Amino acid sequence: MDEYEQFKTTYFAECAELLGDVEVQLSSLSDGSQDPEVLHAIFRAVHSIKAGAGAFKFTQLAAFSHEFEALLDRMRDGRIAVTEQGVNLLFKASDILSAMIEAAESKTQQSEDFGKEILDEISLIVTGKLAPSQTIKNSDDNQDSQVNQESAPDEKLTYQITFAPKTQLFKHANEPLLIIRELKSLGDLTSIPILKNLPSLAKMDGEEAYLAWNFELISNVRLDEVEEVFEFVTEDCDLEIKTVSDNSEPEDEIIEKTSVATQSSDPANQTAKSPVTAAKVTSIRVDLERLDRLVNMVGELVITQSMLSQQTNDLPSEQFPHMVRGLEELALHTRELQESVMSIRMQPVKSVFSRMPRLVRELSAKLNKKVNLTTIGENTEVDKTVIEEISDPITHMIRNSLDHGLEGTEERIELGKPDTGNVTLSAEHRAGRIVITISDDGRGINRQAVMKRARERGLIAETATPSDDEIDNMIFAPGFSTAEKVTDVSGRGVGMDVVRRNIQALGGRVSIQSTPGKGSRFTMTLPLTLAVMDGMIVQAGGDKYVIPIPNIVESLRPAKSSLKRLPTGQSLVHIRGHYVPLCSLHRVFNINGAITDPAEALVVLVESEEFGTTGIVVDELIGQQQVVIKSLESNYKPVPGISAATILGNGKVAPILDIEAIYRISQQELRNSPVPDDSDHSDVSENVQDSLASKEAATLAAQNAEIPTPSIG
Amino acid sequence: MSKKILAVDDSKTMRDMVSFTLKGAGYDVLEAADGLLALDALVSQSVDLVITDINMPNMDGISLVKALRENPSFSSTPILVLTTESDDSKKNEGRDAGATGWIVKPFEPEKLLKVVQKVCG
Known part of the structure; x- marks a missing residue:
């Protein structure tokens, strides 16, 4: 399977996207969405992850995603009800999945027990509701694989095969000729066509099956390998396979006579009919390094172009009209080229925003506050280099809003506010920059406390009377932290000063506006690109x-x-x-x-x-x-x-x-x-x-x- | 003329792997990311085999198989569906829709080639 090694990069990139989707869908599920497409989408994502995991032999990941998928499958067709605990379990499972993918990507060995608790929980739920027939089917599968592992028998066997295709065999586009050819590849084959059903030429219908065959195959392959030849046609033919051992004692044992009732429950069809949420994939993946090289070259081109236009600035245009026109066009095209190249690296902030519902969910549970997160403008695009950098500041400010900004549920009720706090995360383009705001309807900034702290820390003169805005923005001053106690949530030893410094290092700015009792709003503006x-x-x-x-x-x-x-x-x-x-x-x-x-x-x-x-x-x-x-x-x-x-x-x-x-x-x-x-x-x-x-x-x-x-x- | 195969899967990884394996064996491979795109691709050309995943957005594999079987131009084109061991019922569903056969994911390259040879030579 080493030849598949080269696809791992694609696989992991795809996994990251899929996990992002899962996150989004899980959030909408936890918000009470009833849309069946939500579960289908999660199922598809986990399914894809599993398929790749199997191909790359990430056994632990494959095993886990297999169970996860089984759970989702039962949830989507209603065999298992989607309860709140169920959704929580899905969240946990997606965490495990994500950790396993990470481990597989970084080639770290995880302990065998990793995620076992969740796995067991899922298995219990899944098996608890399993119909007996399906259990049997599963164990059949296991037997199959055991058989496959057995070594081939040494002695040659003679198989006597009767094969009579039915009409529907052709409807499925199977071809007896190919089957015979495959059979022949297994050993010595003698075939005797049975022509008794063949009508006269005049009556012959090209789409009907008239021919049948008797085969005698002498081969050392196992029975299941012979059966495998007919794998796709067992239901579309009359088939009899008998073994006669080579030292000729006909056993006349009928090995296989096919008739399997098929059932079709059709969730996949519903998938097709339900509203389509996923976008069509019309993109190609390009190595970032190549893209960077392109961006660099265009950068050089811009420099050369501006050099040219500077050198020729004083050129009398009446003497060199074509030259001057050409240079003007060059400038225009260079600019356009640069813009299109930069736009290749633009990505929606969705990839960052989609992680936040999870954060809010976890934090609100930890802080015991009810919080509703609204995200706006998640399709706003920004350069990849910026995307990578905004995740931390946003996370930090959201933590801050939840921990310090929003009041506890009881306090909110006392204040006559709705018990659920609101946090809004939004992104938009403004004047060639991206503006990200995080606002809450909490208590706002306690200006007295800030002033007191600022004086204590010597951040401000005793006599100074700064404006409200200035006071609010003191929370970004180095060494400032208003938290009375260091909390598990935002008291991680990193203050807002670090947030501001990191944002400034990107050429960005951050500020806060606050209205006491009404809430506060962080505004972060960043360049669209760092190039x-x-x-x-x-x-x-x-x-x-x-x-x-x-x-x-x-x-x-x-x-x-x-x-x-x-x-x-x-x-x-x-x-x-x-x-x-x-x-x-x-x-x-x-x-x-x-x-x-x-x-x-x-x-x-x-x-x-x-x-x-x-x-x-x-x-x-x-x-x-x-x-x-x-x-x-x-x-x-x-x-x-x-x-x-x-x-x-x-x-x-x-x-x-x-x-x-x-x-x-x-x-x-x-x-x-x-x-x-x-x-x-x-x-x-x-x-x-x-x-x-x-x-x-x-x-x-x-x-x-x-x-x-x-x-x- | 080498045989032409259309590989339909929403997972780029799977498409890449199928395509890599088949191209290595001398087949021409086209790719599509879902059923609708597959149908788009088949408007202007015919293929010798379609290999399709089942779970896909926009148009899933089963619907694709049905759509192809309803089209006289593709009524006798072999179609393989990609299933996983967990959804055995999918094999039958695929068959009922008109699929020629199936490949169980995850598959070894040899297995894929074997099945492909089985249905399109």
């Missing part, structure tokens, strides 16, 4: 940098009168009634030759959940461009303040700014001034002090003016 992005190229000194477009609010040349400076050295710009802190790129990166006076420079307003709006002071805007993201970690080394790099049209590398890190660095710089700064920034993103500094600055600024908070969602 390309729209960037604004800016210049400071002789260097070019890229600011991610999604961060940019606007850019402006500040009037001298709108610029202020705090005693701490923090520069502010006054825009439409708000003061916005400024940070100069040249100071953050020690760039020589850059414009130092903000009044002569350009301010790019960027926003972030972490610090609100800030102005980045640069010399000049060069232009907007789609850039291919090259990881600094894998190509060079991590640099504070820079999230990645890209290659510009002129072939030069330009850093992509991590505006949050830049803000932190600039705040640290301020804190260290007027002492000349020579501190090492390398651990800046890990440094809790930074956030302290930024809060300090925000607080200071807040004393002077209202800092605009970013609009979220």
Whole structure:
């Protein structure tokens, strides 16, 4: 079976999809769905898993899925009622199945007892309802396989066979000639056709069976092998097989005379008629590596194209009209090509969302809260690289909502709320990004508790009066955790700060909005892909940098009168009634030759959940461009303040700014001034002090003016 | 001319394995992921054998067998249904619908070839 080895990858990929389907269907089953197609779909999935497991000789998996399938089969045709316990058992069984597949994939040996408890439970239910006749049939099967394992008899036997096909043999597209040919392959065959039923040519009907045969087969094959030749036609013919041992003592034993009543209960037909939920498979599987190579090549093409268009920018179009037109088209096509290539890697967030009902189910049982999870927009597509990364944050935020957000059942009743809490998980595309929200109708954020904790932890000055939004978002501050006690559910030593950091590392943002008593909502926005992005190229000194477009609010040349400076050295710009802190790129990166006076420079307003709006002071805007993201970690080394790099049209590398890190660095710089700064920034993103500094600055600024908070969602 | 076989199964793994085994033995193999797609594929061409899974979305194997038998062009095309040992009744169901024979999953490559030879030579 080693020749099947190459299909294992497909098999496991398929298993993952099938398990996802099972999960979805199980959820709808547990929500009380009566649609028979639900059970059929689960059955089909388990059935497919079993078939592959058998082929690849994953015996444990095959055995388990076999029982699982038997249970499902009985449930779908109503022999076993679908009770709540039954659904729970299905859930458990699908867990075991998933663990076994994982073990098979990673080639880990599982203990023989693994899943035995569930297996036994299933077997009990299945056998408990089994009709005696079916039990007998099963044991027949076993005998068959035992016979098959016996070695062939040494001595040659003579089989006397009478074979008289009936008309329906042809209706099933069986062919006597092929049967005779097969029989002949077993040994020495003498065949004598019986022509007595053959009508005259004129009366002959091409679809009727008139011929019959007497065969004598001398062979050392076993009886069952001879019978196997007629396997498909036993019901469509009169068949008699007698053995005569070679030392010729006719036994005249009639071995087989066929007549088996067939029954057809027809659940499969119902399958076809019931509403179709599964999508047609019109896709092909491509190795991710190949796809990545394609994406990379297109990335290179984009760079080359932008290089070309830059080099020829000054070309007088009247002199080279075709050249200029061609280049314009090249730019257009390159962009289209890139978009289609990127779209190949787009996947619906369903694969992540489908895991959440299970999580909610388990958690709500553990927390003893009634929770109803609604998912919206699960077909929203996002790049595969992003999909892989969003599962953890979503899981964490859902845990958080259930554990901290939603009240207990009694508390809800006391408050006059419905006893079942609602959690909604939704995804949508907005402005070229994916927005994922997790909202609950729980108690909202306890702002007093948050303030108290923030002061205790020194995350905020004693005198500060942050806005409600700012308080709410303090839960993302490093080292913050409001949980009074560490719970089994969300107190896993990972705070929301880690969630935020992970999301930011993906170029995403996360924030929370909360209404006391009404609930809270996490909003997470992420780029659709981690491979390309729209960037604004800016210049400071002789260097070019890229600011991610999604961060940019606007850019402006500040009037001298709108610029202020705090005693701490923090520069502010006054825009439409708000003061916005400024940070100069040249100071953050020690760039020589850059414009130092903000009044002569350009301010790019960027926003972030972490610090609100800030102005980045640069010399000049060069232009907007789609850039291919090259990881600094894998190509060079991590640099504070820079999230990645890209290659510009002129072939030069330009850093992509991590505006949050830049803000932190600039705040640290301020804190260290007027002492000349020579501190090492390398651990800046890990440094809790930074956030302290930024809060300090925000607080200071807040004393002077209202800092605009970013609009979220 | 090598014989042409249509393999119908919603599981890509099974299709791949059937196809791999049969191609190795010199057959031409077409694939379809369910009964409807199989019928689509058979609109424009004929085959020497259809091998179909039973449990499939959209149109299951039994319905496919029935549909093919109702079509004069395929009334004498051999059809094998793929069953598993647990659903013995499926063999009969397949037969009643007009299937020529069956293959019990999981199967060894030799077994598959043997059965294929049995019904289409």
